[in-house]
Amino acid sequence: MIYKEFEDLKLSTLGYGAMRLPVNGSTRKINEENTSDLIDHAYKNGVNFFDTSFFYHSGESEKVLGKMLARYPRDTWYLSDKFPGNFIEIVNGKLVLDIGWAGIPKMTFKKPADIFEYQLKNCGVDYFDFYMLHNVSEGTYDIYTDEKVGIVKYLLEQKKNGRIRHLGFSSHGRYETIDRFLDNYDCFEFVLIQLNYLDWTLQEAGKKYDVITKHGLPVFVMEPVRGGMLAAPGKDAETSLKAARPNDTPANWAFRFLQSLPNVAVVFSGMTTMEQLKENIEIFNKYDPLTEPEKEVLQQVVNNMAEFVPCTSCRYCCDLCPKQLDIPMLLATFNEASHGMSWYVADMLESLADDKKPQACTGCGVCTPLCPQNIDIADVMKKFCSMLA
Numbered sequence: 001m002i003y004k005e006f007e008d009l010k011l012s013t014l015g016y017g018a019m020r021l022p023v024n025g026s027t028r029k030i031n032e033e034n035t036s037d038l039i040d041h042a043y044k045n046g047v048n049f050f051d052t053s054f055f056y057h058s059g060e061s062e063k064v065l066g067k068m069l070a071r072y073p074r075d076t077w078y079l080s081d082k083f084p085g086n087f088i089e090i091v092n093g094k095l096v097l098d099i100g101w102a103g104i105p106k107m108t109f110k111k112p113a114d115i116f117e118y119q120l121k122n123c124g125v126d127y128f129d130f131y132m133l134h135n136v137s138e139g140t141y142d143i144y145t146d147e148k149v150g151i152v153k154y155l156l157e158q159k160k161n162g163r164i165r166h167l168g169f170s171s172h173g174r175y176e177t178i179d180r181f182l183d184n185y186d187c188f189e190f191v192l193i194q195l196n197y198l199d200w201t202l203q204e205a206g207k208k209y210d211v212i213t214k215h216g217l218p219v220f221v222m223e224p225v226r227g228g229m230l231a232a233p234g235k236d237a238e239t240s241l242k243a244a245r246p247n248d249t250p251a252n253w254a255f256r257f258l259q260s261l262p263n264v265a266v267v268f269s270g271m272t273t274m275e276q277l278k279e280n281i282e283i284f285n286k287y288d289p290l291t292e293p294e295k296e297v298l299q300q301v302v303n304n305m306a307e308f309v310p311c312t313s314c315r316y317c318c319d320l321c322p323k324q325l326d327i328p329m330l331l332a333t334f335n336e337a338s339h340g341m342s343w344y345v346a347d348m349l350e351s352l353a354d355d356k357k358p359q360a361c362t363g364c365g366v367c368t369p370l371c372p373q374n375i376d377i378a379d380v381m382k383k384f385c386s387m388l389a
Contacts, residue, residue, distance in 0.1 A: 001046030002014075030057050055087065131168075169181075172344035175208040192268075202336050
């Protein structure tokens with residue numbers, strides 16, 4: 001197993017994400033026997049970093065993962081969890097968690113401390129090795145920075161008390177939001193983002209990686225194979241990849257792409273089967289980054305998988321826009337939405353004022369002649385509005 005240093009720790013570069021543990025049939029209930037076998041095999045083969053969250057598996061993930069890890073000496077593994085601020089509403093001064101879609105009843109807490117204590121108890125631990133704000137984004141920025149709620153202040157107190165060893169945050173937000181958050185806070189030690197070779201462009205993950213690196217923080221990775229999509233990217237993509245490296249699986253290419261990024265410290269993979277786990281362990285038993293010719297092959301695969309509006313964010317189009325729209329941001333969001341309307345795209349759009357959404361575009365066309373890439377911006381905005389409708 002490849003390990004990377006994080007301050008005084010040595011972390012396995014392959015981490016175990018506990019969002020996609022094996023379940024019983026079509027239910028959300030975790031199959032504990034199969035999960036036990038997976039966690040045991042991972043631990044015995046060098047994986048020492050495990051990640052969970054408040055809402056994974058309808059709230060079962062914390063309890064089951066904590067139960068499985070308790071079989072091993074506490075100083076031989078590292079656990080990360082997340083504060084669920086992305087699901088919190090403030091109602092009459094209380095913190096209301098409404099995650100009914102995940103099978104969790106509505107819960108009310110008086111203060112951040114109550115949530116943190118609840119999670120410690122769920123996991124059966126006295127401290128978290130790593131703890132994060134869950135999804136710092138356009139929709140959650142205000143609650144995480146609200147000094148009256150005091151989430152960051154409370155977590156820093158817990159770090160001082162030794163109940164959090166390392167504090168960070170995850171994010172599905174735009175790179176500008178991550179940059180602004182890190183400009184405002186110098187207390188975070190790492191950032192977890194969705195990063196893979198498709199989202200490098202599609203979600204502008206490359207720009208997020210650069211922003212986090214600029215702030216001197218290591219990048220932790222989630223969704224390295226995009227929920228399994230890049231493990232089976234389609235016949236044409238697989239043919240191209242096999243021609244370049246006949247013995248490699250598509251998943252191998254996805255993980256080797258991440259090995260090529262020097263500031264990636266840990267890659268969390270949600271491994272559901274023993275086959276997936278064994279393949280991933282084999283991949284991370286050696287350092288084998290992409291060569292330059294292989295990067296070109298992968299880029300061609302990406303080009304064939306997704307058609308992008310080729311915006312370079314020069315912002316020339318913004319100068320004369322009568323609505324003062326952030327056109328590059330909207331074009332980037334269109335690219336992602338075209339490949340599937342995810343909850344975090346919807347969340348980002350919801351956070352915009354009505355006069356800043358794609359529907360505010362009048363189609364006047366003033367921006368189009370200003371675009372060096374010859375993008376018909378008014379037409380793209382029209383398509384975006386139809387997609388949203």
